[in-house]
Amino acid sequence: MGRFSDFLIALGFMKKKVNILCVGLDNSGKTTIINSLNPNKVDNGMIVPTIGFSIETFSKSKLNLTVIDMSGQGRYRDLWEHYYVDVDAVIFVVDSSDKIRTCVAKDELEQMLNHKDLKKRKIPILFFANKNDIEDSMSVADCSNALGLNNVKTKNWYICSCNGLTGDGILTGFNWLIGIIKKILI
Amino acid sequence: MASFFKKKLKSHNSTISIKKTNNGDNDNNDNDIKISPTPKNKIEISSSSNNHANNNEIQSSTNHNKVDNKINTQIENNFNTNTNTTNTTNTTNTTNITNTTNDNNINNNNEDNLTENNTSESNNKNKTENDDENQNIWINVMYDPFNGIQTISDCMDLVDIDGNNEHHLVIADFGNYRNNTNINTNTNTNKNTNANTNSGSLLSLNDDIISINKKINKNNEIEPTENKKNPEKKVLKKNKTSSILLSKNDIVLNDNKTGIPVLKIFKDDHVETRISLPDIPRSVCSFYPDSRSSHPIIAVAIGTTIYMYRDRYPYIKMTLPPVEPNPLEEEAWKNAITNVNNEQKMYNKYNMDLKVSNISDSDLSLNEVSNTNNSNSTSSSRSNNNNNNNNNNISDISKKNKEFHSKLLNIVTNLVNTLISLRDNGVIQLTQISIEFLALQDLETKLAFLVGNLDLNIAIEPTITTMKTIKKNREEEDSCSYLVVGVNEKLVYIVNPNGCQVIEKFQLSSSIQLMSVYGLYDVKYHIIVGCIDGSIYYLTSNSCYKITQLEYLPVGIITFEKSLIVGCMNNTIYSYTTKSKKQYSIIMPSPIISLQGISGGFKKIKGYLVSLQNNEVRVYSDKNLILLIPTPDKITGMIFGRFEREQNSLIMITKNGGLIIKFLKRNAKSTLDDINIRPPIEQKQQIIIPKKTRLFIDQTVREKENAKEMHSIFQRDLFRIKLIAARAYVKTFKNTLNPISGIPTAKIKMAVEAMGINVNFKIRLDIMNIGNNIARNLYILFDYNQELFTIEKPMINIPIILPGVNYTIDCPIKQNVEAYDKDINNQIKVLLCEKGYGTPLVMGIADVGMCQDLLEVYG
């Protein structure tokens, strides 16, 4: 399949650009995760809270990815919905050590799923239960329960635990996402 | 680190702490920091079994006293010993009960909780079904009904303790104070008197008793002086029981880890750090001491002291400067004390001559005093006979004692008299110590207090009642702040915690109870203060005035830039401008428990929270009700703001110790803003207008057609009414029935009132000259039926009436026997006349009811 899709891309039949929206509450580690995926970024250890959003483009697994890293701060969350229209996949990052705010994350997730631009579309959602290195953090199952993922039946989703700082687990989840995207796009 | 605490703690006089080893309650964390008072006379009893052992311990000691009493006291003292025994048994009983009921209470509470929760939940359902909006606005994070926190809004804060933008919840928990109401009041009074380390009346007496007991235990061979100690105990008996109760309750407190006041620092929804507090906290604030520091300080106001914590550790302890007493009052105390000292010296000298040991202590002199006072010198001398061979000496001593005692009594009465006269003059505000001293029961206790506190200093450290922060010159959260402290001693201080100096001081007329602060200290600020007498003051850098005097006591105050909100005990919220103009009032459906301002993302709106007795919290913006939050229980403490990383969180503490956390949804904010801009909901409600009836239409048609006629008829009638009114006026004027005389020379007002319902009446006349000239040569005449009434002085001369002064004249009137069965109207006319004029100035009619009905009833 790999060679075939390369061929298609070369011929211009396949959409080169894949838009991925990365959302989640503030401080959940969205920027950290995206940076660890981004081969162009040098890890300088300095990650500041994102203001508004930032767009990263890089190619991975022979796809040209445009990752929109949204800010998770309350006052910027209104911006999320503007990108729902032309998005191909969503990464939802949850801070599994921040138990008290999982209900906020759940609320935001519900709002997103019920948004008119996303409701009808079959978009894969990748959940990262980030910061699994922190003692006393929630397990993947707990996270899934807390977010009420069992009730998400209309979308393709996958949840995996990861560590944004070391990169553990990120690729597992990301490869799943790439696989789905490729399936959909072909 | 704790050294600075220790210094203060030494001053706490005595408590008995008991360690229980079998109790599993010792689950305190490693980072426990205790500021419990380390007692001077520490008596540690470790019991491995249960509380009964403790009781026995104490009982045995009290029994011991009792035995001693029996040995030493004679027949006259029997009564006393009896009461003593009952007292001791009482105390042990009561303490037993408190121990057991404590557990019961907790159980009961829990059960109550459950039932209440059930009912309220069903209520909730009804309510929430009604307004979906409410549901959508909040994310219910958690509700833990059994968290066991007891606190008020003032003792809650959200603090970014580690400077990493995570605002932890900080609560000063009162502990299990409702089960221990006794000690709280006790310790509070102690605290008051103990403000001066030297003064504490109860505790020092307690000390005395302990020391006496020790002495008694030590010297069982009875010396004559030792003998006399025992009656002293009877004098102090009242105090003694209370002090024993106090220490017993202390035990209960220390037993139960949840019972003592604790500063709780949360992480998310669980307590991360507990810091034991020495007493019930009054207020908790957090602030940044200077602009460079990233870690805030938590200040806890307890009694007279502000304890400050930084990075979860004690940092500084601060007390406000003592309130200087009035020189006259100070003088009186000084005199009394020096006099007592002198007398004591004389007395001691005499005793030294007698070579009787152990009389140097003030305790002993006190004890001598009470001994002689009990006038059982014969009995004591008799008992002395057994032990001391020197009869002469004894009688001499008792004589001397009597003399000494009477001298001391003189001093005390002098002091009391001067203090009372100072108090009654009203010019001087006595210090708390003097007031409490005057309130002591009898001279003997007063004497005991005076003699026991010869090193007394009546300059009192003010007791903090409320504490807030004020930012210095920047709005930002981490800008440096000052503390604003209101105290019971009618003062408001602005304190720079950096160096602990008072920057500004306001003297008010009443005890400060509530406070709210707005603005920046360097730019423009104001402090709104609510006093215990219901007055509201406005304080700012260069002015200070009273905004209003409320009829009902205030419960909470919140101030905004130009206005303030006061919640009062009459279920009403009032709004005033800072220029003392009343704006509006909102009536609540049930009593207000607490008021809390909304900070954070709602800068624009004047938002505030009101918690009500009927289990709901209301969010108001100015006068608009924005939200109604039904709660499962009564909310005693609440705070709105940034919690952990969530901007708009509402944290509430219920009366039964539950913890509720709610987050405001992101999109709710805009709806709230909308609501605020929208006109109030009431405006949308349609007024039901009845349909136009046939009659109405006919009427309008008629009015259209005959407009002219109707107008003229109306005008004519109007003039008629005016004419009738004018005539009536003239008539009253002629008869001078008008209560105010119309003669230009003398304007006099007279009110007549008949008082009494029996045969003997009284007519009270209130006469006032409301003109500017002095009225002379007036007299009062009574016009009445002489058959019916007897009036001793039917004419009263009034030589002069000065303008503006109210003259009250009472005239006794007796009803004659003939009048009893006559059924005629019996008015008494009162005429105020001026000599030389024919018509009276004023006339009043007193309608005196007949008493025959009464006579029928009573015979």
Ligand SMILES: Nc1nc2c(ncn2[C@@H]2O[C@H](COP(=O)(O)OP(=O)(O)OP(=O)(O)O)[C@@H](O)[C@H]2O)c(=O)[nH]1
């Ligand atoms: N311990 C631990 N810390 C992490 C992990 N991932 C990220 N962090 C830290 O979490 C903090 C926030 O990370 P960001 O990537 O800025 O979070 P964000 O979601 O982009 O935040 P906003 O841009 O404000 O929405 C940073 O200090 C990271 O170092 C992890 O797996 N473990």
Ligand SMILES: [Mg+2]
């Ligand atoms: Mg970011």
